[in-house]
Amino acid sequence: MKKALLVIDYTYDFVATDGKLTCGEPGQALDGKITTLIEQFLVENEMVVFANDLHEENDPYHPETQLFPPHNIRGTNGRNLYGQVGETYQVHKEEVLWLDKTRYSAFAGTNLAILLQERRIAEIHLVGVCTDICILHTAVDAYNLGISTVIYANGVASFDAAGHEWALRHFEYTLGAKVIK
Template identity: 65%
Template sequence: MKKALLVIDYTVDFVAKDGALTCGEPGIVLEGYIEQLTKEFIDRTEAVVFAVDVHDKNDPYHPESVLFPPHNLRDTAGREPFGALKQLYHDHHEQIYWMDKTRYSAFCGTDLEIWLRARGIEELHLVGVCTDICILHTAIDAYNKGFSTVVHEQGVASFDAAGHEWALRHFENTLGAVIVR
C-alpha cells in the first residue's frame, strides 16, 4: 500500500515559544520525531506533504479572523517550517510537496486529494499541530474520502491538552485510525 506523510502546520507561528498562535513546548518536543519520520519517508521515496496554513493580513472574510489572532500570514517568517524542518525542506524541497491551505483540513479547497490519488496513495500518516483542530479535520476528511489513516502520537500536539487527548480517542474510536504510540 502506498503511503504519504502529511506534516500539518509545523511552523514557527504554531510551534515557537514566541509564535503568533503557538502550542509551545508540546509542539517543540515533536521536532526530532517529525524530522526523523520525514527523513524516513524521503529515504523510502514515499510521498511527503507539508500542508501549511496561510492567511492574508487583515482578511475580514476569513472565519478564523474572529476566532484566533493573526497567524501564518503570507510572506512572513511565521509560515516557515519550525526548527530542523526548515533545513530539511530546503535540502529536499524537490521531494516534499509544499501545499498552502486556508482552512483547518488539508483537503478543503486544495488539490490534495487529486495529488494523492494520482500517485496511488491509500494510507496517510499525520503529524503536526494542532491535534484537535487541523489534524482532526484533515483526519475526518481523509476518513470520508476512503483513505486509511495513521496518527503518530509522538508527532502531534495542541495548545489544548484536553482537546489533544479527546482527538486521539476520536481518531481511533470513531475514525478507525491507527495510533502509533
C-alpha cells in the same frame, strides 16, 4: 501500499515560543520525531507533503479572523517551518510538496485528494499541529474520502491538552485511524 506523510502546520507561528498561535513546548518536542519520519519516508521513496496554513493580513472574510489572533500571514516569518523540520525541508524541497491551505483540513480547497489519487496512495500518516484542529479536520476528511489514516501520538501536539487527548481517542474510536503510541 503507497503512503504519504503529511506534515501539518509545523510553522514558526504554531510552534515557536513567540509564535502568534503557538502550542509551545509540546509542539517543539515533536521536532526530532517529525524530522526522522520525513527522512524515513524519503528514503522509502514515499510522498511527503508540507500542508501549511496561509492567511492574508486583515482578511475580514476568513472565519478564523474572529476565532484566533492573526497567524501564518503570507510573507511573514510565521509561515516558515520550525526547527530541524525547516532545515530538512530546505535540503529536500525538490523531493517534497509544499501545499498551502486556507482551512483547517489539508483537503479543503486544495488538490490534495487528486494528488494522492494520481499516485495511488491509499494511506496517509499525519504529524504536526494542532491535534484537535488541523490534524483532526484532515483526518475527518480522509475518513470521508476512504483514505486510511495513521496518527503518531508522539508526532502531534496542541495548545489544549484536553483537546489533544480527546482527538487521539476520536481518531482511533470514531474514525478508525491507527494511532501509534
